[in-house]
Structures are given as structure tokens and as C-alpha cells.
Amino acid sequence: MTADVSVGAPTGAREPGERDVRGAALAARAASRLLAGTTADVRNAALLAIARRLTVDPADILAANERDLAAARDAGLAASVLDRLTLTRELLDSLAGTVRFLAAQPDPVGAGVDGTVMPNGLEVRRIRVPLGVVGMIYEGRPNVTVDAAALCLKSANSALLRGSSTARHTNAALVSAMRQALADTGVPVDAVQLVPGxxxxxxxxxMSLRGLVDVLVPRGGAELIRTTVRESAVPVIETGVGNCHVYVDAHADLDKALAIVVDAKTQRTSVCNAAESLLVHQAVAADFLPRVLPALIERGVVVHGDARVRACDRAVVAAGGEDWGREYLGLEISAAVVGSLDAAVEHIRRYGTGHTEAIVTDSQSAARRFVAALDTAVVAVNASTRFADGGELGLGTELGVSTQKLHARGPMGLTALTTTKYVLVGDGHTRGGTAAPLP
Amino acid sequence: MTADVSVGAPTGAREPGERDVRGAALAARAASRLLAGTTADVRNAALLAIARRLTVDPADILAANERDLAAARDAGLAASVLDRLTLTRELLDSLAGTVRFLAAQPDPVGAGVDGTVMPNGLEVRRIRVPLGVVGMIYEGRPNVTVDAAALCLKSANSALLRGSSTARHTNAALVSAMRQALADTGVPVDAVQLVPGxxxxxxxxxMSLRGLVDVLVPRGGAELIRTTVRESAVPVIETGVGNCHVYVDAHADLDKALAIVVDAKTQRTSVCNAAESLLVHQAVAADFLPRVLPALIERGVVVHGDARVRACDRAVVAAGGEDWGREYLGLEISAAVVGSLDAAVEHIRRYGTGHTEAIVTDSQSAARRFVAALDTAVVAVNASTRFADGGELGLGTELGVSTQKLHARGPMGLTALTTTKYVLVGDGHTRGGTAAPLP
Known part of the structure; x- marks a missing residue:
């Protein structure tokens, strides 16, 4: 454990119950040490027990969810919020499927990263070990509660979960079910906890518990992420702000381009990997814009275009300067015609958020240049930006999509929840040097 | 590039020249984009040119070093400071050797991390890419100037170097020589810069240039590292505070234990991987302490012992409570007798800094338990803590020894200077779902 460093997180007036957060973190730390000593068999048995608890008799969970839904209706929350909050048997089955998928994955703990024997005979290997205690602060659907806990459990980390207050009864019921599953299988129950209060x-x-909590992952809107990065003394992994572009190159197959743009914009709009901006090479603009603009507009998309895009369709509204940097998270998109691939790269460098950028092209050299030029978590060639997702990339699920460069970048699965340890094995090895012959 | 986040770094009064820091960072960013497009051949040629500039005619560098040494003597600085500051032809040859070693290493950029083809045919691969702009803040010897620049150049990162003011003429001469080598080989010279002012x-x-500088690595004393972690808005990799223990187990080969303890404590004392605390299992204390204590004491080591250690040798001084957590960085060590391996683990968990811990034992099960129980960057079995060093582990040199868990842990070589990028290649792939048939 490294020394505590007090960073100036504003504390404000302390309220009763705050002590409990530290207490929960201490319990999580103790549980993480026990977890690190468990075998994969034990953790997988616990995951399967969780999957059973979510599906065999979910009455308590569904009742708790009904309570949250009733409160949300009484508070007059939007239909989209109610929709995101709603759990059904089908959703619980799907969550249990993800948990079972994780149980079937290879153990990320103890896996060898690299290793060698040095010329002096010292054996060197680097192995994956758990991070320890992982904190999640999230606004989203209650499925994050299960996904995050399962990812942490599989990787032998303790999870400290802080979900949306709108979902508090649902999250409490989910965590209670998971803790019962842990107890049933001999795993320390404090490996999964809600943050008290x-x-x-x-x-x-x-956010102040540096040294006790190893990492905080905020998952939600830009403001939540900004606040956490600014105020947390615990190391943070930034996730999910995505101003994703689709660039349709001079050498694009326009049928594929049309399908990709429509999918990236409309297949789901409230997510960070949805496209928010369309760039079209001038060589294909006259052919492509009259196809893509009506396709978007008839699906209800408001297109904010530059002058050349507006000239193609009267339904296009004028893009303001701020449109190029906006993450609409809805049925809106900005659109511009660019003179070259280099101009598209410059535009994306200026306005992108380092999440996901896509090119549609049949030119191998254009794809190669685009991939190399953009410093971003994910770059897609002839594929929708919507594939920047842990489930779509074979990770089972994800803790979030990291848009930072340190530690983890892009969709974060089990490996992102580990760190490494150097293990050196010698046979009395010393550096020698100044050490005189020993008595 | 992610959105700037202004974290409350105290700015105080701005002085003239501060603008230049931002200007330098902008130039470093521009250079890093060009660097990312260079081939390994180009970067290796630049490294070899640097090695030549350091050795063929180092008169300017040695003259600048003489200027710093004269100023340091005039200021009455300690002999140890003068020693660390001194560059010789032999040291420059050794530095050039490290640079040539790096030139001969495989390119860390573009290396594949993993990859697969998803069931839908989407090709997924993850490749290593440069971080971008790396800032170093260091107090140590001027060799860090060359080591850090060479590691950054090999990994296609720009280096922004802020060394000790004591070494400012030396560092300026080293950076000037390196920039000439870059110019000679067609690499953007702003890839290597001193922080102005x-x-x-x-x-x-x-520290405020989040979004422009990708990572800051402080290398030096505990106070420098604490300050950087606390004040920097740029992500920081913590390095180097090491309260390293050697635990001599009940099943230790006491000859090996003696050699390892003496080496770990005395082979070099001012470094973070030197041992600062000795723990001896009670079963071997009566045999081992009468051998190790005189061996340490006759080499000038002050031993701060608990009651049982003091009982063995009158030259042992009493350890105060604060001794167990101290990083002496000198000829001092704390020493205690412990009742069991578990007690040693508990002691190390309480006082260790997560840097390097060593066990001396011939018991396979004891070694296995010790390695598993300690959450630390490096754990050594029957080897000196002094091997926790990039050079000793085959990395050529190191940017520092990370004691944090995120991104890099332990000695940081070329891989620690990279991040990853997901590259997805499809053939018109979409998530489908709600997207209706296209017109």
C-alpha cells in the first residue's frame, strides 16, 4: 500500500454515515486480500451462484425495481429514465448469461505477461494480479451493478458500487442477492458492497480514500466524469465521452458507407459510441449526400451541416461553431464536406474526444493513413463506431470505455482490472559490487 | 485529444517565460505526431547519432558540466551532490552504450497486443502506440536526461525534460547535442526539449497542461513525488519511494541470507531499491543475528533494532516507532525478529511502500505464500532487492520504478511509454438492430 496523499477534495460539511464509507472500504480491502488468495474455481462457483440467484427466484429484485419505478413515476421522471430503470425477467436472464460467460473465461489472475532468465541466472517473470479495491460511480441502468460486480469478482477485486439514487432499491436487492451467492460459496461477502449513504x-x-481504494471508474455523463477526475485523490479511469466521427473517403463503397453512417447514428443514440459527426470527401459528396441525408432525416435525425451539405438538402440546418464538438447523444449529427483525408484527420484531431473514429474506404493506403494518424482508443475501418463495445469485441461485458491513455484504453474488460507484479527468483543472487567478502 | 480539465493546481504569480512552457508543449505535441509517423529505422538512426554525439566530441558537454560543478562547489554543496553531478568521458561512454542498446531493441510501436476475428467476421486487433508527450521532473544525475530522452525517442514519444537546476548547463549541453543528432537524421528536434524557465x-x-502533456513522471525524493501527485492535472506515474524489506525465513540458507542482506543494504544506499528493514524469523534469529549484525555494523550500518535484536549486539540502537516506516537512503536499517511468515507479511503490509520485498528461504511453500500475499511491484525470492532495476531486468535502462498499480508497475522501460489502440476492420459491418432496410 502506498502512502496516503491528501489531495484537496472539497469535503464540505460531514454528515452522519460518512464514517461508514471508510469502514466499507476497509472491509473491501480485507475482502480483497482474501479474494486474492482464492482459486479461479472458487470465484467461478460464486459467479455461477450469482447467475442462479438472479434468475431462479428474482421476486425480491423485481419488487424492489417496482418500488424504484413507482417513485420515479411519482417524481415525474422522463419515459427514457423509466425505460433505463426497468428490470424484467428477460433482462435478468441476459445479465445472468453475461455472468456465466465471465465464469467460463480463463482466469485473468496469475496469467504470465512475460518472463526471461537473465544472463546471471536470475529468473524474471511478470504476472497479472488484482488491482485490489475498485470503486464504480455510475448513473446508468442497474445492469451496471451486476456487470461491474461480476467483472471484479472474476478478477479477484472487491467492488464498491455507487449507483444512481433513482435505482437504489433495485441496486440494494441486486447486491443483496449477489452477497448471498458469495456467502453460499464461501467467498467474503464484503467483496461486493454498495457505498453506504x-x-x-x-x-x-x-474519492478521498487514496491508498484504500485502488481505482475509481466513473461511468455516466460528461459532468460526472469531469467532477470525478477533478476532485478524486483516488486514481481515476476516465470513460466514455465520445464525439465519434464517420469519415466517408473518396474511395468509399457508398452502399457500405450508407449502412455504416445510418447504423452508427441511429442504431442506439444515447451511447458514447454513437456517431455524432459525418465527414464526406468532396469527390463523393455529390453522389453520397443525396443518399445519406434523406436516409438520416427520414429516421428523425436533425443534420447540422456546413454550407456544402446544406446545399444538398433543404432540411439540413446550419451547423454553428459549437456543433463540431458536440456529443448530441440523440437524433442529431453534424456533417461537413472535407477536401481530403488529411483535412478529415485535422478536423477529427481538433474536435474528437479520443474515443472512436471510423473511415469508410476501399483504399488500403487511405485506411492505413487514417489508422496511423488518429490518436484514439478505437479506430474502425469499414465498420460502425457502435462496435467499440466490450460485448462486441469478445470481452463479455465492459466496465466502461476508457478514453484515457494510461492503464486501459477503449472497452475495459477483465485485463483492465488487473495490474502486474514482477517475481524475481534467484539462488542467493546479489549485485555484488562494493560488498566485500563476507565473514 | 480529451477535453481539458482544469484541476486546481496552485498557479500563484505568473512570471515571464511561463508562456514558453505551453509553447514548448505545443511544439512537443506537433513533433510527437510526426514521430508517430516515423519508422523504427529512422528513430534508431537518430539514437545512434545521439550515441555518437555523446562520445565523439563531448568537449562542450564536459565544459558545461565543469561550469555546473564550479557553481556547486561555490555554493558549498555536499560532496555527494558533486559526485552525482559529475560527468566523465567514461560515464558518457556508458550512457552512449545504453542508447545503442535501445536502438537495437525491437520497436515497441505497432507491436500487436492481441487480436481475434469475431463470429461476425469483424477483425479486432490491439496494437501498441506512443503515449505522445512525456514530461519528466527529476532531481537526479544528468544521465536521466539522456536515458529519458532515448527511451522516449525509441518509443516515438516527445520528451519534455525538467532536470535539477544544479545541472542546468550540463542538461542544456546534453539536450543540445541530442537535438543536433535529431536534426542530422531528419527527426523533428522538438521531440527532445528542456522545459523552459x-x-x-x-x-x-x-503540471497544468492536461490534454497537451500525456503523462508526467516525477523521479526523485518523496517530497517531489508527493507534490507532483497532489498538484498535477496531467496524469502522473508515481515512482520510487521504497521502504524495502528483506525477510529471512525459518528455512533460509543463512549464507545466502547474509550475502543478500549485506548487498541489499550496502551495495548502494541512496537508491529506492536498497533494503531499509530486516525481518528475521525467530527460529533462525539466534544463528543469524550474530552473523548479520556484525557484518552490517562493520560496514558502517547503524542498526535500529527491536528488543530481541538489541539483545544480540550492544551496537544495535533502539528502534523507535517511526523507524519501521523510514526510507533511510543511507547506512541505516531497521531490524526485528518475527514469530512467523504471517507476522512478517503483516509487518510489511503495514510499513511497506509497495516497491520491492524479498524473502530468503529454501522452502517452496514459504516462497509461494510470501509472493502471493504481498501486493507489491516486485517480490524477490533468494535475491537482493537491488535487482528491482530496469537495467538488471533487461530493459536497458528505466524511466523510473513505478510504485502505483495503474498503467505501469515496477521498473518502467519502453512498454510503459506506450498505450494501445483498437483497430477494427470490417467490410461494411453494422450492429444492425433497429436500422431499417436502407433506400
Whole structure:
């Protein structure tokens, strides 16, 4: 454990119950040490027990969810919020499927990263080990509660979960079911905990626990992520702000381009890997814009275009300067005609958020240049930006999509929840040097 | 590039020249984009040109070093500081050797991390890419200037170097020589720069450049590292505070234990991987302490012992409570007798800094338990803690020894200077779902 470093997280007035956050973190730390000593067999048995608890008799969970839904209706929350909050038997089955998928994956703990024997005979190997205690702060659907806990359990980390207060009864029921599954299989129950307390002060307390909590992952809107990065003394992995572009190159297959643009924009709009901006090479603009603009517009998309895009379709509205940097998260897209691949790269460098950028082209050299030029978590060639997703890339699920460069980048699966340890094995090896012959 | 986030780094009064720090970072960013497009051949040629410039005619460098040494003597600085500051032809040859070693290494950029083809035919691969702009803040010897620049250049990163003001003429001469070598080989010279300005405000400006500087690595004393972690808005990799233990187990070969303890404590004392604490199992204390204590004491080591250690040798001084957590960085060591391996683990968990811990034992099960129980960057079995070093582990040199868990842990070589990029290649792939048939 490294020394505590107090960073100036604003503490404000302390409220009763805050002590409990530290207590929960201490319990999570103790559980993480026990977890690190468990075999994969034990952790997989716990995961399968969780999957059973979610599906065999989910009455308590569904009742808790009904309570949250009733409160949300009473509070007049939007239909989209109610939709995201709703759990069904089918959704629980799907969650259990993800948990079973993780149980069937190879153990990420103990896996060898690299190794060698040095010329002096010292054996050197680097192995994957758990991070320890992982904190999640999230606004989204209650499925994150199960996904995050299962990813942490598989990788032998303790999870400290802080979900949306709108989902508090649902999250409490889900965590209770998971803790019962842990107890049933002999795994320390404090490996999965909700952060106690509902106040903002509790979140600040969590963010102050450097040395006790190993990493915080905020998952939600840009403001949540910005606040966490700014205020947390615990190391943070930034996730998910995505101003994703689709660039349709001079050498694009326009049928594929049309399908990709429509999919990237409309297949699901509230997610970070949805496209928010369309760039079209001038050589194909006259052919492509009259096809793509009506396709978007008839699906309800508002297109904010530059002058050349507006000239193609009267339904296109004028893009303001701020449109190029906007993450609409809805049925809106910005669109511009660019003079070259280099101009597209320059535009994306200026406005992109380092999440996911796509090119549609049949030119091998154009694809190669685009992939090399953009410093981004994910780059897609002839594929929708919507594939920047842990499930779509074979990770089972994801903790979030990291848009930072350190530690993890792109969709974060089990490996992102590990760190490494150098193990050196000698046979009395010393550096020698100044050490005189020993008595 | 991710959105700038202004974290509350105290700025204080701005001084003239601070603008230059941002200017240097912008130039470094531009150079890093060009560097990312260079081939390994080009970067290796630049490294070899640097090695030549350091050795063929180092008169300017040695003259600059003489200037720094004269100023340091005039200021009455300690002999140890003068020693660390001194460059010789032999040291420059050794530095050039490290640079040539790096030139001969495989290119870390573009290396495949993993990859697969998904069931739908989408090709997924993850490749290593440069971080971008790397800032170093260091107090140590001027060799860090060359080591850091060479590691960054090999991995296609720009280096922004902020060394000790004591070494400012030396560092300026080294950087000038390296930039000439870059110019000679067609590599953008702004890939290697000193941070302009000598004020503390310049360092604060550097720490504020989130989005422009990708990572800051402080290398030096605990206070420098603490300050950087606390104040930097740029992501920081913590390095180097090491309260390293050697635990001599009940089943230790005491000859090997003696050699390892003496080496770990005395082979070099001012470094983070030197041992600062000795733990001896009670079963071997009566045999081992009468051998190790005189061996340490006759080499000038002050031993701060608990009651059982003091009982063995009158030259042992009493350990105060604060001794167990101290990083002496000198000829001092704390020493205690422990009742069991578990007690040693508990002691190390309480006082260790997560850097390097060593066990001396012939018991396979004891070694296995010790390695598994300690959450530390490096764990050594029957080897000196002094091997926790990039050079000793085959990395050529190191940027520092990370004691944090995220991104890099332990000695940091070329891989630590990379991040990854997902490259997805499809053939018109979409997520489908709600997208209706296209017109």
C-alpha cells in the first residue's frame, strides 16, 4: 500500500454515515486480500451462484425495481429514465448469461505477461494480479451493478458500487442477492458492497480514500466524469465521452458507407459510441449526400451541416461553431464536406474526444493513413463506431470505455482490472559490487 | 485529444517565460505526431547519432558540466551532490552504450497486443502506440536526461525534460547535442526539449497542461513525488519511494541470507531499491543475528533494532516507532525478529511502500505464500532487492520504478511509454438492430 496523499477534495460539511464509507472500504480491502488468495474455481462457483440467484427466484429484485419505478413515476421522471430503470425477467436472464460467460473465461489472475532468465541466472517473470479495491460511480441502468460486480469478482477485486439514487432499491436487492451467492460459496461477502449513504458527501469521502481504494471508474455523463477526475485523490479511469466521427473517403463503397453512417447514428443514440459527426470527401459528396441525408432525416435525425451539405438538402440546418464538438447523444449529427483525408484527420484531431473514429474506404493506403494518424482508443475501418463495445469485441461485458491513455484504453474488460507484479527468483543472487567478502 | 480539465493546481504569480512552457508543449505535441509517423529505422538512426554525439566530441558537454560543478562547489554543496553531478568521458561512454542498446531493441510501436476475428467476421486487433508527450521532473544525475530522452525517442514519444537546476548547463549541453543528432537524421528536434524557465511556476505550468502533456513522471525524493501527485492535472506515474524489506525465513540458507542482506543494504544506499528493514524469523534469529549484525555494523550500518535484536549486539540502537516506516537512503536499517511468515507479511503490509520485498528461504511453500500475499511491484525470492532495476531486468535502462498499480508497475522501460489502440476492420459491418432496410 502506498502512502496516503491528501489531495484537496472539497469535503464540505460531514454528515452522519460518512464514517461508514471508510469502514466499507476497509472491509473491501480485507475482502480483497482474501479474494486474492482464492482459486479461479472458487470465484467461478460464486459467479455461477450469482447467475442462479438472479434468475431462479428474482421476486425480491423485481419488487424492489417496482418500488424504484413507482417513485420515479411519482417524481415525474422522463419515459427514457423509466425505460433505463426497468428490470424484467428477460433482462435478468441476459445479465445472468453475461455472468456465466465471465465464469467460463480463463482466469485473468496469475496469467504470465512475460518472463526471461537473465544472463546471471536470475529468473524474471511478470504476472497479472488484482488491482485490489475498485470503486464504480455510475448513473446508468442497474445492469451496471451486476456487470461491474461480476467483472471484479472474476478478477479477484472487491467492488464498491455507487449507483444512481433513482435505482437504489433495485441496486440494494441486486447486491443483496449477489452477497448471498458469495456467502453460499464461501467467498467474503464484503467483496461486493454498495457505498453506504446517499449524500454527495459520501461520494467525496469515497474519492478521498487514496491508498484504500485502488481505482475509481466513473461511468455516466460528461459532468460526472469531469467532477470525478477533478476532485478524486483516488486514481481515476476516465470513460466514455465520445464525439465519434464517420469519415466517408473518396474511395468509399457508398452502399457500405450508407449502412455504416445510418447504423452508427441511429442504431442506439444515447451511447458514447454513437456517431455524432459525418465527414464526406468532396469527390463523393455529390453522389453520397443525396443518399445519406434523406436516409438520416427520414429516421428523425436533425443534420447540422456546413454550407456544402446544406446545399444538398433543404432540411439540413446550419451547423454553428459549437456543433463540431458536440456529443448530441440523440437524433442529431453534424456533417461537413472535407477536401481530403488529411483535412478529415485535422478536423477529427481538433474536435474528437479520443474515443472512436471510423473511415469508410476501399483504399488500403487511405485506411492505413487514417489508422496511423488518429490518436484514439478505437479506430474502425469499414465498420460502425457502435462496435467499440466490450460485448462486441469478445470481452463479455465492459466496465466502461476508457478514453484515457494510461492503464486501459477503449472497452475495459477483465485485463483492465488487473495490474502486474514482477517475481524475481534467484539462488542467493546479489549485485555484488562494493560488498566485500563476507565473514 | 480529451477535453481539458482544469484541476486546481496552485498557479500563484505568473512570471515571464511561463508562456514558453505551453509553447514548448505545443511544439512537443506537433513533433510527437510526426514521430508517430516515423519508422523504427529512422528513430534508431537518430539514437545512434545521439550515441555518437555523446562520445565523439563531448568537449562542450564536459565544459558545461565543469561550469555546473564550479557553481556547486561555490555554493558549498555536499560532496555527494558533486559526485552525482559529475560527468566523465567514461560515464558518457556508458550512457552512449545504453542508447545503442535501445536502438537495437525491437520497436515497441505497432507491436500487436492481441487480436481475434469475431463470429461476425469483424477483425479486432490491439496494437501498441506512443503515449505522445512525456514530461519528466527529476532531481537526479544528468544521465536521466539522456536515458529519458532515448527511451522516449525509441518509443516515438516527445520528451519534455525538467532536470535539477544544479545541472542546468550540463542538461542544456546534453539536450543540445541530442537535438543536433535529431536534426542530422531528419527527426523533428522538438521531440527532445528542456522545459523552459527555471522558476517553480514553470513546473506548475507544466503540471497544468492536461490534454497537451500525456503523462508526467516525477523521479526523485518523496517530497517531489508527493507534490507532483497532489498538484498535477496531467496524469502522473508515481515512482520510487521504497521502504524495502528483506525477510529471512525459518528455512533460509543463512549464507545466502547474509550475502543478500549485506548487498541489499550496502551495495548502494541512496537508491529506492536498497533494503531499509530486516525481518528475521525467530527460529533462525539466534544463528543469524550474530552473523548479520556484525557484518552490517562493520560496514558502517547503524542498526535500529527491536528488543530481541538489541539483545544480540550492544551496537544495535533502539528502534523507535517511526523507524519501521523510514526510507533511510543511507547506512541505516531497521531490524526485528518475527514469530512467523504471517507476522512478517503483516509487518510489511503495514510499513511497506509497495516497491520491492524479498524473502530468503529454501522452502517452496514459504516462497509461494510470501509472493502471493504481498501486493507489491516486485517480490524477490533468494535475491537482493537491488535487482528491482530496469537495467538488471533487461530493459536497458528505466524511466523510473513505478510504485502505483495503474498503467505501469515496477521498473518502467519502453512498454510503459506506450498505450494501445483498437483497430477494427470490417467490410461494411453494422450492429444492425433497429436500422431499417436502407433506400
Amino acid at each position: 446517499t449524500t454527495h458527501a459520501a461520494v467525496h469521502e469515497l | 527555471t522558476t517553480h511556476a514553470a513546473v506548475h505550468e507544466l
